[in-house]
Amino acid sequence: MQTLLHKAGTRGHANHGWLNSFHTFSFGGYQNPERVHFGVLRVLNDDTVAGGMGFGTHPHDNMEIISIPLSGTLEHKDSAGNHGIIQSGDVQVMSAGTGIAHSEKNHSSSEAVQFLQIWVFPKQRNVTPRYDQQSFRAEDRHxxxxxxxxPNPEDAGVWIHQDAWFHLADFDAGFATEYQVKQPGNGVYVFVLEGEATVAGQPLSRRDGLGVWETGTLQVQATTATRLLLMDVPMSL
Incomplete structure (x- = not known):
């Protein structure tokens, strides 16, 4: 088993006033050659956008882009005519493929929106762009x-053009379990949204990240009430 620890305080940080953003991997003005990606996981941004503000229309191509709101509401529009509003409990995906332009803005004029933006390299290039969003019940992750x-349109959740699986979990203090890696050659990047937990023997706190690979299972124990995001991704680009 191999592990890679990213403490919350070591992330890149950019505060633009309307946008307060923490970067687990190199992004924008934060460039760290030792933190470019974890397998096909390229971007993990922890963003807070002030009321009435947002990212204007801009292009993407050949990237799977996932947005997970943590609080507030996020509004999406794109050049394919898609328009969606998502909030905590929702997951949104955009396969940029051959190219698409989109905007992401705070749907509220007063309340901040906090969300994760995640980029994953696709296994197929130049696919037809697509958009999807789904809502998930909190009780189903207790x-x-x-x-x-x-990666499967017939499976639970949204799907992307990559052999990746994302899971959310809300664990009570003291709860222990085991995660089974979905595919040989995949690794798991664990991101602590709230609380404290021990993963693969490593104590983690709020907004810490831990990459684990060369193993088929992952031991997880919540120290406090804990919310986790697990991203099970191929380690080879």
């Missing part, structure tokens, strides 16, 4: 892993 993303 003391269990709730699958919110997969």
């Amino acid at each position: 003391n269990q892993f709730q699958q919110v993303l997969s």
Whole structure:
């Protein structure tokens, strides 16, 4: 088993006033050659956008882009005519493929929106752009892993063009379980949204990240009431 620890305080940080953003991997003005990606996981941004503000229309191509709101509401519009509003409990995906332009803005004029923006390298280039969003029940992740993303349109959650699986979990203090890696050659990046937990023997706190690979299972124990995001991704680009 190999592990890679990213403490919350070591992330890149950019505060633009309307946008307060923490970068687990190199992004924008934060460039760290030792933190470019974890397998096909390229971007993990922890963003807070002030009321009435947001990212204007800008282009993407050949990237799977996932947005997970943590609080507030986020509004999406794109050049394919898609328009969606998502909030905590929702997961949104955009396969940029051959190219698409989109905007992401705070739907509220007064309340901040906090969300994760995640980029994953696709296994197929130049696919037809697509957009999807789904809502997930909080009770379905209480003391269990709730699958919110997969490579299979017929499976639970939204899907992307990559052999990746995302799970959310809300664990009670003291709860212990085991996560089974979905595919040989995949690793798991665990991001602590709230609380404290021990993962693969490593104590983690709020907003810490831990990459684990070369193993088929992952031991997880919540120290306090804890919310986790697990991203099970191929380690080879």
